[in-house]
Amino acid sequence: MSNRFKVSLMAAAALALSSGAVNAAPIECTGGSGSRILILNTEVTGTCFATGLGNLGDPSIETLTGSTVLDRDAADSNGGLLTITGEGSDTGGTWSLFGSGTTSYLYFHFGNGPGLSSDNPDWFVFALDTITGIASGTWSTNEGANWMGLSNVALLSDRPTQVPEPATLALLGLGLCGIALARRRKQARAA
Helix, strand or coil: CCHHHHHHHHHHHHHHHHCCCCCCCCEEEECCCCCCEEEEEECCCEEEEEEECCCCCHHHHHHHHCCEEEEECCCHHHCCCEEECCECCCCEEEEEEEEEEEEEEEEEEECCCCCCECCECCEEEEEEEEEEEEEEEEEEECCCCCCCCEEEEEEEECCCCCCCCHHHHHHHHHHHHHHHHHHHHHHHHHC
């Protein structure tokens, strides 16, 4: 991604934020009648997609959402698309991500503690509506629900289909024409 594109994208995001956009309602995620509730506050709309017990690995999360893990634990090793604060916290923090124009999923896993059940989960997945560019917000937990601290986070999304640029196709076509012309000349000399 070129620097010019990044600067344009950030300028558009700043303009959108300064235009008085209305924030979406907080998104609450709970396992049912349990006491654990994870809340996302963001300008993006979305839903609580799934909850459960155990630490899901990348293949399990990908199967659950039908998407690809793009980044994990705010590490830049997978593209630096996700930033998270509050790891190890049991009360809250912030998050931001760079969306690729498709539905994005945020997976939060908290440390195991006593009293966990399917109604009182330790992982939560949020489905965030189509995000193009930068999205951010805060995450928080309800107090007194036996939280053991945020353990890990993952960003999942469908990768957009890569479409070749017209210039790339033109160069390919020009190369093929050159090969065909060289072959014709060789055949004409041989005859």
